[in-house]
Amino acid sequence: MVNQKKLFSTGHWPSWVTPELVAGKNISFSEIKTVQNWVFWLEGRPEENGRSVVVGRSPEGNMFDLTPPERKVGTRVHEYGGGAWDVRLKNNIPEVIYSDSKEGGVWLSFDNKTKNIIKNEDKNEKRYADLKWDNVGKGFFCIKELHKENIVESTIFYISLEGQETVLDKGNDFYAAPRLSPDGKYLAWFTWNNPEMPWTVTQLYVASFSSEKKTLGSAICLNFGKTCSIIEPRWADEKTLYATSDENGRWTPVRFTHQNEEWVKDNLPDAGAEIGLPHWVFGQRTYVPLTDSKIIALGIENGLNKTFLYCGKEWKKINLGAPFNVPEPLENGMFAWIDTPENAPPALALGDLETGKFDRFKVSVRLPDGIMPDDISIPKPITFTTKGGIEAYALFYAPTSSKYSLIENEKPPLVVIVHGGPTGRSNPGFAFKVQWWTSRGFAVLDVNYRGSTGFGRKYRELLDGEWGVADVEDCIAGAQAVIDQGWVDPKRCVIRGSSAGGLTVLSALAQSSVFVAGTSLYGVTDLRALVAETHKFEARYLDSLIGPYPEKEQVYVKRSPLTQADKINVPVLFLHGGNDKVVPLSQAELMKEKLKDSSLHIYPEEGHGFREKEVIEDALVRELNFYQSVFK
Incomplete structure (x- = not known):
């Protein structure tokens, strides 16, 4: 018998994706690590007020919370955080060091006991990230960010378990990834200075380390004279250090070998994919040296995640789920790994490299009973021609349901998603931010506009000096491309974006008649104010995206949505956190005052990005109701 679908107006299909499903039970996984046969990860729990907890899985398969309920693992170094914890085994019991994003300071948890190693004093705000145990368990390396009055200092520290702090290196604007060699004799790290960003120009250093005196010898720059982004140092053994560099066009692992008191560089062949991610957060891991000549890596090929293995001569693809x-x-x-297929929620997985078989042992959320394959929209990678004849990229999701279908001759409304960064990317893994719309009869276009990661350095640099222009052109051209294909209703196209994507949304509304409404989630509206108000990490970011300030002040004025407000003639919804330190609330408030047909909803306790269960639910429903009212 043929299953007859009900005809139902798109944008109003009854959906299995409820706000409670998205926000309440949908835990998140990040920063997975392994020690011997244990697996560890950071788990975000919206139902616990967005608390993050370190969880471990024993070799027997038992899972334990390793940080206590009163602690919230996280850090605000660079405001975006990451790398707030590390773990080792002591007598086969996990010993965790971590920062607390709620109360500050550094903590140690071991065998159900917790100790405060570093207290956060009232006078000077201390933040710690990129924590990494030493080789003997007596202390750890980290990046310390000190906020004192209007000065922010970044420093590499060694901290003993008694709380004694020792400065290892300072003087540059930013540091990341202090990594000790297996024999404890050398420390590697990378650093950069304003106006550069970690995806434009960094320097990779290595220096001898005295474990007794806790001091470094003379530091050697391993990419001296090279203008490139070299990041993520990792040791294969005491004489072999890897990093990933975009010197030849896209991030690819390179190897440094210690020979005759010198570090000799060896370029690995190109994998045909980008192995590396922009350093927005600490603790990112895109490759692992298995031996001095064998590497497993996560690469981005044509916008899609692929697993690669290097065995001394060439790279080959591996079929191992969807890491x-x-x-x-x-x-x-x-x-x-964290498994993120296109048709199922993320899960933690264990697998065999040889057979490709794996087990998803913990799922982020269980889907309701009765969900069919037809209820989940799968991304279709597309390319389209944007202004200047340049090829741009996107993922298209058609509306899908096992129960409901388009009314005859009806085409679905389109939601264009603009990622943040703007060096971010549209990830093809299952995401409720997409299924929320497609399960209700919307089509979705997730755009990898010029400047996005995963397509090489040249594609990223196409946004240099063109933010607010190239990204806007690409989102408009992408929407027009799917309209021309006949896939969507040209009269019901909307656009949404967060952070940097909010600027793109508002600019697209001002510069095109393609969209009938837009939503800016904690988005940028005034570039001059952003320069004056933003934090140190991004204080000079706009130098490359727009131009140096104040020399290019008129460009900042022209590109700001705030000065284009009179050209926006469609409804706009603003959603913003009252405690946002990256894009202050004032940005949304000023823009809202300029627009007649707009509304602003403030979540007083939220920062940059929404994490609280009730906030996520409210924002989803509020935005859906907004589009439905516009379509009426």
Whole structure:
């Protein structure tokens, strides 16, 4: 018998994707690590007020919370955080060091006991990130960010378990990834200075380390004279250091070998994919040296995640699920990763490299009973021609349902999603931010506009000096491309974006008649104010995206949505956190005052990005109701 679908107006299909499903039970996984045959990860729990907790899985398969309920693992170094914890085994019991994003300071948890190693004093705000145990468990390396009056200092520190802090290196604007060699004799790290960003120009250093005196010898720059982004140092053994560099056009691992008191560089062949991510957060891992000549890596090929293996001569693709991170090795020959297929929610997985078989042992959220394959929209990678004849990229999702269908001759409304960064990317893994719309009869276009990651350095640099122009052109051209294909209703196209994507949304509304409404989530509206108000990490970011300030002040004025407000003639919804330190609330408030047909909803306790369960639910419903009212 043929299953007859009900005809129902698109944008109003009854959906299995409820706000409670998205926000309440949808835990998140990040920063997966392995030690011997244990697997560890950071787990975000919206139902616990957005608390993040370190969780461990024993070799027997038992899972334990390793940080106590009163602690919230996280950090605000660079405002975006990451790398707030590390773990080792002591007598086969996990010992965790971590920052607390709520109360500050550094903490140690071991065998159900917790100790405060570093207290956060009232006078000087201290933040810690990129925590990494030393080789003997007596202390750890980290990046310390000190906020004192209007000065922000970044420093590499060694901290003992008694709380004694020792400065290892300082003087540059930013530091990341202090990594000790297996024999404890050398420390590697990378650094950069304003106006550069970590995806434009960095320097990779290595220096001898005295474990007794806790001091460094003379630092050697391993990419001296090279204008490139070289990041993510990782040791294969005491004489072999890897990093990932975009010197030859896209991030690819390079190897440095210590020979005759010198570090000799060896370029690995190109994998045909980008192995590396922009350093917005600490703790990112895109490759793992398995031996001095064998590497497993996560690469981005044509916008899609692929797993690669390098065995001394060439790269080959591996069929191992759909990893979001590079698979991390266990001593028993298995690998662990966060699995993010196109048709199922993220899960933690264990698998075998040889057979490709794997087990998803913990799922982020269980879908309701009765969900069919037809209820989940799968991304279709597309390319389209944007202004100047340049090729741009996007993922298209058609509306889909096992129960409902388009009314005859009806075409679905379109939601264009603009990612943040703007160096971010549209990830093809299952995401409720997409299924929320497609399950209700919307089509979705997730645009990888010029400047996005995953397509090489040249594609990223196409946004240099063109932010607010190239990204806007690409979102308009992408929407027009799917309209021309006949896939969507040209009279019901809307656009939404967060952070940097909010600027693109508002600019697109001002510069085109393609969209009938837009939503800006904690988005940028005034570029001059952003320069004056933003934090140190992004204080000079706009130098490359727009131009140096104040020399290019008129360009800042012209590109700001605030000065284009009189050209926006469609409804706009603003959603913003009252405690946002990256894009202050005032940005949304000033823009809202300029627009007649607009509304602003403030979430007083939220920062840059929404994490609280009730906030996520409210924002989803509020935005859906907004579009439905516009379409009426």
